[in-house]
Amino acid sequence: MNLTKKIIARHLISGRMAIGEEIGLKIDQTLTQDATGTMAYLQFEAMGVPKVRTKLSVSYIDHNTLQTGFENADDHRFLQSMAARHGINFSPAGNGICHQVHLERFGKPGQTLIGSDSHTPTAGGLGMLSFGAGGLDVACAMAGQPFYITMPKIVRVNLLGKLQPWVSAKDIILELLRRLSVKGGRGKIFEFAGPGVAALSVPERATITNMGAELGATTSIFPSDEVTKVFFKQERRLKDWKLLGADPGAIYDEEIVIDLAALEPLIAAPHSPDNVKKVKEFKGVKVNQVCIGSCTNSSLADMLLVAKVLKGKKIHSDVSLVISPGSRQVLTMLSRSGALADIVESGARLLECACGPCIGMGQAPSSGAVSLRTFNRNFEGRSGTKDGQVFLCSPQVAVAAALKGEIVDPRLLFRGIKPQVALPREFLIDNGDIHKSARGAADVAIVRGPNIKPLPVFPPLENTLEASVIIKLGDNISTDHILPAGAKILPLRSNLPAISEYIFGAVDKDFVPRAKAAVAGVIVAGDNYGQGSSREHAALAPRYLGIRAVITKSFARIHLANLINFGILPLTFKNPRDYDTLSPGDRIRIARLPQLLAEGKEIRATVIGTGRNVELVYQLTPRQKELIRAGGLLNWIKQRAK
Numbered sequence: 001m002n003l004t005k006k007i008i009a010r011h012l013i014s015g016r017m018a019i020g021e022e023i024g025l026k027i028d029q030t031l032t033q034d035a036t037g038t039m040a041y042l043q044f045e046a047m048g049v050p051k052v053r054t055k056l057s058v059s060y061i062d063h064n065t066l067q068t069g070f071e072n073a074d075d076h077r078f079l080q081s082m083a084a085r086h087g088i089n090f091s092p093a094g095n096g097i098c099h100q101v102h103l104e105r106f107g108k109p110g111q112t113l114i115g116s117d118s119h120t121p122t123a124g125g126l127g128m129l130s131f132g133a134g135g136l137d138v139a140c141a142m143a144g145q146p147f148y149i150t151m152p153k154i155v156r157v158n159l160l161g162k163l164q165p166w167v168s169a170k171d172i173i174l175e176l177l178r179r180l181s182v183k184g185g186r187g188k189i190f191e192f193a194g195p196g197v198a199a200l201s202v203p204e205r206a207t208i209t210n211m212g213a214e215l216g217a218t219t220s221i222f223p224s225d226e227v228t229k230v231f232f233k234q235e236r237r238l239k240d241w242k243l244l245g246a247d248p249g250a251i252y253d254e255e256i257v258i259d260l261a262a263l264e265p266l267i268a269a270p271h272s273p274d275n276v277k278k279v280k281e282f283k284g285v286k287v288n289q290v291c292i293g294s295c296t297n298s299s300l301a302d303m304l305l306v307a308k309v310l311k312g313k314k315i316h317s318d319v320s321l322v323i324s325p326g327s328r329q330v331l332t333m334l335s336r337s338g339a340l341a342d343i344v345e346s347g348a349r350l351l352e353c354a355c356g357p358c359i360g361m362g363q364a365p366s367s368g369a370v371s372l373r374t375f376n377r378n379f380e381g382r383s384g385t386k387d388g389q390v391f392l393c394s395p396q397v398a399v400a401a402a403l404k405g406e407i408v409d410p411r412l413l414f415r416g417i418k419p420q421v422a423l424p425r426e427f428l429i430d431n432g433d434i435h436k437s438a439r440g441a442a443d444v445a446i447v448r449g450p451n452i453k454p455l456p457v458f459p460p461l462e463n464t465l466e467a468s469v470i471i472k473l474g475d476n477i478s479t480d481h482i483l484p485a486g487a488k489i490l491p492l493r494s495n496l497p498a499i500s501e502y503i504f505g506a507v508d509k510d511f512v513p514r515a516k517a518a519v520a521g522v523i524v525a526g527d528n529y530g531q532g533s534s535r536e537h538a539a540l541a542p543r544y545l546g547i548r549a550v551i552t553k554s555f556a557r558i559h560l561a562n563l564i565n566f567g568i569l570p571l572t573f574k575n576p577r578d579y580d581t582l583s584p585g586d587r588i589r590i591a592r593l594p595q596l597l598a599e600g601k602e603i604r605a606t607v608i609g610t611g612r613n614v615e616l617v618y619q620l621t622p623r624q625k626e627l628i629r630a631g632g633l634l635n636w637i638k639q640r641a642k
Contacts, residue, residue, distance in 0.1 A: 002250040003223055004154045004189050007129040011112050013146045019153055019253065022621040024146030028111040029056045030138050033098045035063035035359070035485075036116035036535060038075045038494040040135030041082045042455055044142050046634060051087040051440040053144030056106060058089040058434075060098035064490050065354045066361050071491035074449025078494075080435070081447045087440030088142075095433050096327025096353040099123070099295040103206055104235055104329055104427070105434065109224035109244045114138055114147050118213045118534040118558060119295050119376065125206030126231065127224030127244050132213060134536035134562040136633055148623065149557075152218045153188045153253035159196030161261035165418040166410040169204035170297060170374070170394035173211040174266040175258060178276035182476060183528040185215030186557060188254070192222045193246060196260045202231035203299035210296045211376045214273040216531060216556055234427045265409055267372075268392035271380040272476070279397055282407040288369035290321045290402040292395050293351065294358040297374035298326025300333055301421055302395045307339035308419035309399045310346035316405030322363055324351040332428055348402075360384045360486035372398050372407070377532065379480045381506050384487075452494040456544055458567050460631040461594055465569075466608070467520035467548050469586045471504060471511055477525050478532035479559060481507050483541060485533075493537060500541040515545040524582050525552040530559025539563045543632075549590075551605075551616060553579060564624050567632035569593075571603060574615040581614060582607070588614070597625045 001009070005017055008025065015023035030052075032040050037059055044052075059079050064072040076093065083090035095101055098115065099122035107113070109127030113120060118132035133147065141147050157176070163169075176190075190212055192205070200208075205222040212220030222228075223245035232241035265279040292298075292306055303325055315321045323343055325331040331353055334340040344350060357363035358375045364384030365371040371383060371390045378390035391407070396418075400410040473481075483489070483499070484506050492499035504511035515521045523542065529552040530538065539562035549569040553576050563570045573579055582588075587608040590596075596603055603616040620628065630636040 002154050002156070002191055002246045002252055003244065004129065004191050004221060007110055007112065010110070015151070017151055019151055021151050022148055022623065023151050024148050025112055027054060027114055027141040027147050029106065029113040030054055030141050031058045031060060031098050031102055031113065031115035031117070031120065032135065032138060033063050033117050034061045034075055034079060035490050035493055036135045037079055038452065039536065040116050040139045041079065042494070043136050043634065044086070044139035045082070046455055047139065047143045047637060049143040050442060052142040054142055056089065057142050058091060058102065058106060059083045060091045060095070060101065061093040062097045062354050063359055063361065065093045065352060066487050068487065069491060070449060071451045074451055075494055077447040078449065078452060081444055083435065084437050085440055085442065085444040085446060087437050089437060090435040091433070092435070094328060094353060096330070097295045097298065097355055099210065100298055100326030100330070103202070104327060108240045109228065109242050114141055116534055118532065119210050121212050121219040122206045122210040122295060124209035124219055124221035126202050126228050127222060129219065129221060131219050132534045132558055134534055134558060134565055136536060136565045137561065140633070149218060150187065155188050155190050155254040155256060156252040157190050157192045158194040158255055158257045159192060160194055160257065160259050161196055162199045163260045163263065165416055166396050166414070167263050167265060168394040168396055169200060169207040171263050171266045172258060172260065173208045174268060174276045175263055177214060177268065177274040178266065180215055181274045182214055182272060182531055183216050185212065185217030187218065189218050190215070190220040191246070191252070192220070197222060198225070198227060200227070201301060202228055203301050207296055211273070214376055216528065218557060234423065234425065236426060236429055265394065265397050265411065267397060267407070268378060270389045270391065271378055273377060273392060279393070279407060280409045283409065285370060285407040287319055287372055287401045287406055289365045289371040290319055290398050291357050291363060291371065291373040291375065292398050293324030293326065294355065294375040295326065296376045297395050298324060298330065300330045300427070301423060303330055303334055304339055304421045305419065306395050306399050307334065307342045308421060310348065311342040313346055313403055315347040315402045318405050319402050321348040321402040322351050322357065323348050324356050325353050327353055328430070328433055329428055357383065359490070360484070361490065362487065364388070372401050374398050379478050379532065381484065382480050451492070453496055456496060458543060458631045458635065460635065461567065461569070461629045463592065463594060465520065465548055465590045465593055467522045467588060468518040469524055469582055469584050469588065470515050470518060470521040470547070471508055471523055472582065472584050473507070473523070473525040473529070475526035476528045476531055479530060479535050479538040480532055482530070482538040483535060496541060496544050499537055500544050503541050503545060512545065515547065519546050521545070521547045522588060523547055523550045524579070525550065526579065527553045529555050531556040534558045536562045536565070539566050539568060543568050551582070564620070564627050565633040567628060567630070567635070569628055571616040571618050574602065574617045578614050581612060594629050597629060
């Protein structure tokens with residue numbers, strides 16, 4: 001067996017490990033963050049389960065830490081009280097980014113993890129089978145329910161050789177994005193293997209598994225080996241380590257080979273993570289802003305390297321450099337080692353240990369500015385500046401640009417000499433950072449601010465759907481297109497009526513009034529609809545506005561699951577050319593919907609007034625059909641509880 005199938009086999013509750021079949025997995029751990037957590041815990045509360053039924057669940061505060069009003073602070077109090085009541089560990093603001101802290105404190109090789117954040121596969125860097133999911137799926141896992149996925153292909157990524165100086169783990173995942181695109185990982189798990197793995201530390205592996213989300217992959221994973229053992233020793237968690245890898249001669253569905261020695265510094269140009277070029281192709285492009293951090297590149301090793309390069313130097317006068325360490329542990333160790341002083345004395349600005357600029361929470365670049373970021377996404381407008389030119393790169397490339405004031409290959413700037421970074425044998429551990437609540441306490445009062453609104457109740461699937469095409473979109477529409485992040489919108493995550501007013505706001509400012517006027521609506525889109533984050537509000541808010549179906553050429557995995565969870569019918573064109581026959585304003589009718597789903601028959605949508613028919617298909621498991629007919633996952637759970 002390969003490593004992935006070994007872990008799946010140990011956690012398989014239902015289904016067979018056959019490609020394309022739905023499988024149900026037992027989940028050991030869950031994580032949430034505050035941008036998605038409030039809704040997830042409202043959903044968990046609605047299930048009436050007194051205590052989480054996982055081995056471990058953690059609620060992190062790391063996204064909505066900018067407190068310009070009462071909303072975020074109120075949500076944090078709600079989350080803390082929910083954690084205390086239901087047996088959930090709570091990581092308050094300032095502790096750091098959920099994925100970095102989870103690596104440090106909780107991840108375990110061979111266990112399963114789902115999180116209400118698309119970058120949860122970061123934990124695959126230490127041999128954990130970890131998935132990003134919508135908040136409702138996480139709530140169900142906390143209630144002891146299986147997590148359902150379609151059995152993917154397992155792809156062996158065979159790493160050969162060793163990285164050259166100034167070439168990084170970020171360049172490995174950028175190379176995969178260059179080859180495969182943002183939809184090249186759909187329906188696949190990437191399992192990294194080969195002799196090159198041994199030369200990569202756990203933080204480097206985590207950088208790669210983190211950005212596997214940008215491939216559209218189900219998840220990514222590395223073996224747990226002697227390198228992993230060193231990491232667990234450093235974190236004083238050796239008891240949590242185990243040796244875990246693929247069997248010799250393990251079988252895979254596909255294989256990709258990467259010669260690490262042949263790689264050179266890469267960069268993803270605006271406005272997509274797969275728009276990857278060699279850094280030298282942008283030589284001389286003036287840089288206005290550099291941001292180093294995020295869940296992709298904020299480890300102690302990353303920060304120490306940046307500090308070494310900046311020591312005794314000043315950043316370019318035209319550049320704003322901001323640094324956000326990934327955790328309190330990283331920041332404390334930087335401070336005690338003196339490396340933090342080297343960073344600050346260079347002219348850099350220090351941000352808190354949080355997601356920050358990566359999700360548009362501050363540090364928006366100036367109009368038209370070039371911003372180099374060690375982040376994972378550079379979708380148009382995600383930075384907070386519509387015409388901002390955001391590039392994704394490694395810390396090595398980022399710090400070189402901060403010093404030079406322009407994009408430059410660090411191998412040329414530093415003449416190939418790379419400073420050595422020595423990590424301590426043990427990291428600093430402060431067990432008081434996280435509020436542990438293993439038992440839960442039924443007498444804890446739940447604190448609810450006025451911005452927290454009740455969950456809506458959606459009706460079951462109608463027999464005949466008549467709806468208007470509200471909007472028609474192209475390929476690779478991300479959840480940022482559907483519902484932007486940022487300091488203005490994120491605080492409304494627990495207020496569905498308010499946040500719904502921003503759906504497609506950056507794409508079509510008239511979408512919301514049209515959807516409300518239509519009562520029942522349909523969205524039409526091209527390939528890979530819903531790529532990007534796991535934010536279930538990108539499905540929940542359109543459902544609140546009356547969207548009944550989404551018709552596309554193809555869907556991204558997490559968003560497809562979220563649509564189903566909230567009773568939105570996901571359909572694809574039988575003939576992709578029929579995409580051209582539908583236009584905004586068209587009214588369509590689909591008769592006998594529940595019956596067609598029950599019988600597994602194709603669906604014919606009639607364009608009212610024209611006589612034209614559009615043939616549509618769906619890939620729904622029997623369980624997913626039940627969810628759609630019930631009007632969503634919560635309705636289905638309540639029906640089964642009767």
